Amino acid sequence: MHVPDGFINAPTSIATGVVAAGALAVALRKAGDELDEKTAPMAGLVAAFIFATQMLNFPVGAGTSGHLLGGALAAVLVGPWTAILCMSTVLLVQSLLFADGGLTALGTNVTLMGIITVAVGWGIVKIVTVVGPNSPKTVVAGAGLGALISVPAAAFAFVGLFEFGGTADIRLSTLMAAMVGWHVLIGVGEAVITALTVSSVLAVRPDLVYAARHLLSPRPLEIRTDPKPVTS
Amino acid sequence: MGAGHGHRLHYHGHSALHRMPAECKLIALLIFVLAVVATPRTQYWAYGLDALALSVAVACSRVPVSYLAKRMVVETPFVVFAVLLPFIAVGERTQFLGVTVSADGLEAGLSLLAKATLGVAAGLLLAATTEPRALLAGLEGKLPQQLVQIMAMMIRYLDVTGDQLRRMRIARESRGFVATQPRHWPVLGHAAGALFVRSYERGERVHLAMLSRGYSGTLPGLAPPPASAGDWSRALLLPAAAALVALAAWLLR
Numbered sequence: 065m066h067v068p069d070g071f072i073n074a075p076t077s078i079a080t081g082v083v084a085a086g087a088l089a090v091a092l093r094k095a096g097d098e099l100d101e102k103t104a105p106m107a108g109l110v111a112a113f114i115f116a117t118q119m120l121n122f123p124v125g126a127g128t129s130g131h132l133l134g135g136a137l138a139a140v141l142v143g144p145w146t147a148i149l150c151m152s153t154v155l156l157v158q159s160l161l162f163a164d165g166g167l168t169a170l171g172t173n174v175t176l177m178g179i180i181t182v183a184v185g186w187g188i189v190k191i192v193t194v195v196g197p198n199s200p201k202t203v204v205a206g207a208g209l210g211a212l213i214s215v216p217a218a219a220f221a222f223v224g225l226f227e228f229g230g231t232a233d234i235r236l237s238t239l240m241a242a243m244v245g246w247h248v249l250i251g252v253g254e255a256v257i258t259a260l261t262v263s264s265v266l267a268v269r270p271d272l273v274y275a276a277r278h279l280l281s282p283r284p285l286e287i288r289t290d291p292k293p294v295t296s
Numbered sequence: 297m298g299a300g301h302g303h304r305l306h307y308h309g310h311s312a313l314h315r316m317p318a319e320c321k322l323i324a325l326l327i328f329v330l331a332v333v334a335t336p337r338t339q340y341w342a343y344g345l346d347a348l349a350l351s352v353a354v355a356c357s358r359v360p361v362s363y364l365a366k367r368m369v370v371e372t373p374f375v376v377f378a379v380l381l382p383f384i385a386v387g388e389r390t391q392f393l394g395v396t397v398s399a400d401g402l403e404a405g406l407s408l409l410a411k412a413t414l415g416v417a418a419g420l421l422l423a424a425t426t427e428p429r430a431l432l433a434g435l436e437g438k439l440p441q442q443l444v445q446i447m448a449m450m451i452r453y454l455d456v457t458g459d460q461l462r463r464m465r466i467a468r469e470s471r472g473f474v475a476t477q478p479r480h481w482p483v484l485g486h487a488a489g490a491l492f493v494r495s496y497e498r499g500e501r502v503h504l505a506m507l508s509r510g511y512s513g514t515l516p517g518l519a520p521p522p523a524s525a526g527d528w529s530r531a532l533l534l535p536a537a538a539a540l541v542a543l544a545a546w547l548l549r
Contacts, residue, residue: 068374069329070411077333092442102503104442104515108449109499112457115450116495117488120461123476132488141492153446160322160431161451163419164370166412168329233400234385242384256478260485261492269493 066158066165067172067222074168076229081171087179088152094145103146110142111150115157122257130253135181135218136189136211137258140203141265143274144186151178172225176218184217185210189275200266203276208259215251219243307424312530313357314425317523318434320531325422327535331542332414337407339545346414349537350421359424364417371416374408381405445515449502457495464490 072080095103114134122130134154138147152174158164165173185207192206223240266273271280313321328350335342354361382392385401392402426434428451435444464487468474475484503511523531 066370068371068412069415070333070408071374074330074334088443089440092440102499104445105449105503105506106496106499107446109453109457109495109502110492111446111450112453113492113495115454116457116461116491119458120484120488122478122481122484124478149443149446153443153450156443157447157450157454159419161423161428162370163367163416163423166329166333166415167326167419168333168415233387233398233404234381238384256481257485257488260482261488264486264489265492268489269496272493272496 066155067169067176069166069168071166071169071230072172072225073229076225077168077171079171079229080175080225084152084171084174084179087148088174091145091148091152095143095149097145103149106142107146107149107153110138110146111153111157114138114150115154117261118154122253124253130250132257132261133177133181133215133250133254135177136185136207136214136254137261139182139186140189140207140210140258140262140275141273144182146274147182147186148179151182154178176222176225180218180221181214185214186275188213193275193278198279200263200270200276200279203266203273203279204259204263206275207262208255211258212251212255215254216244216247219247306427307359307363309358309425311356311358311425313353313421316425316531317527318426318430319438320434320523320527321422321426322431322434322438324531324535325418327532328418328538329415331535331538332411332418335411335542335545336549338403339549340406340410342541342545343407343410343414345541346538347417349534349541350414350418353534354417354421357421357425359421364420364424367420368413368416371412374412378405378409378412381408441514448515453495453498453502456498457491460494461487461491 095107114137117132117134117137120131122132124130135147135151138150141147142150155165155170155173155178159167159170159173188210189203189206192209193202196202196205220240220243223236223243226234226239227236262273262275266276270276332343332346335346354364382397382401382405385398385404387398387400389396390399390402391397432444432448432451435447439447468483468487473480473483475481
């Protein structure tokens with residue numbers, strides 16, 4: 065659900081735009097620590113991955129299906145700063161190339177779906193992995209919990225923005241109940257899909273899961289010399 | 297990599313709008329939607345004038361209206377919201393088409409519908425008349441260089457990644473598996489996981505290929521020669537009209 069033009073008034077849109085631009089500027093600097101000089105190709109490919117997974121439909125039954133939003137998933141897989149870059153790029157491309165999400169609402173969409181979902185998802189994964197036992201299962205559980213909470217958190221933030229700069233007079237409690245209630249349901253789906261995806265990556269390439277890097281023992285480069293050099 | 301290199305929203309053409317530098321179109325779109333959003337909400341005639349100005353631009357682009365109309369579906373969730381607004385908003389009640397609804401909600405719903413539709417239509421017109429490569433060139437210098445690079449990489453591999461997902465679905469279906477209910481989710485989760493590993497590894501290969509061609513952190517400039525004053529004056533006709541309409545709507549309020 066991308067916010068279109070005209071949904072949030074101009075001053076609030078500008079404020080969220082400033083927030084989004086500031087967070088992006090920090091993310092651009094910090095992502096270098098997660099990906100070093102590989103940032104552009106890696107973040108680009110991960111953004112393409114997020115975009116593609118958003119098209120993967122998960123059937124709920126009765127002909128309906130849902131899809132992943134991917135904020136928490138991206139944070140777990142590639143780290144929070146790169147995730148913010150990837151999610152923001154996805155939203156930018158969706159807005160400019162697909163007219164999905166208004167251009168004036170871009171700051172709002174990036175703040176809600178690119179920053180809040182990643183920050184909340186990553187924060188929870190971090191807490192769970194620090195508190196829980198040192199095992200891949202903890203990372204999977206953390207990813208699920210992070211995804212579960214990240215979606216209603218973004219909905220909650222949306223209600224807050226709408227209260228400030230919304231263009232209609234809706235009773236706060238009605239909107240809050242509808243939005244957060246509905247997004248808790250979406251969050252349950254997001255949690256299951258995120259946990260399944262993370263556990264699947266952990267099974268084959270644990271080194272690619274940023275949140276699980278502490279589980280891998282460091283393997284220093286060793287140079288092995290032949291004990292008996294061949295003489296020709 | 298034979299086909300499908302454009303993006304699906306681009307409509308090939310050679311009209312004045314297609315030839316206009318992307319940076320002009322981007323700025324024009326931004327000012328246009330800002331003017332539409334800033335229009336006071338009960339001045340419905342203003343939206344009519346904006347729509348008229350936009351349809352002149354559509355006519356100039358020679359993009360068929362049916363082509364744009366089909367792609368307006370992205371707006372659907374918010375049409376639903378706009379339709380619900382009169383029923384859930386509070387305040388004074390009024391009669392509309394024989395139903396009692398909130399007057400404030402009705403106004404908000406109608407203006408939301410008008411503004412969102414104008415925004416989506418204008419955005420689609422930009423997408424339909426601008427190739428992604430031109431769009432990236434237009435963004436260069438306006439967004440941080442690294443962000444433009446990430447976007448360039450994403451757009452370049454969007455169809456590759458999407459096709460990989462499609463091939464995985466065909467592989468599943470050719471083995472007799474079609475996901476229909478939540479207990480099938482683990483299979484789809486594995487598909488998403490495999491797609492991530494493949495995308496990441498592709499990224500590593502792309503990076504190495506770039507290094508072997510002398511990549512040092514910056515891409516060679518994409519930017520075409522800067523837009524001329526004539527380009528700008530043509531591009532700004534539409535947003536200027538929308539801005540005048542918004543101003544008039546404020547004065548006549």
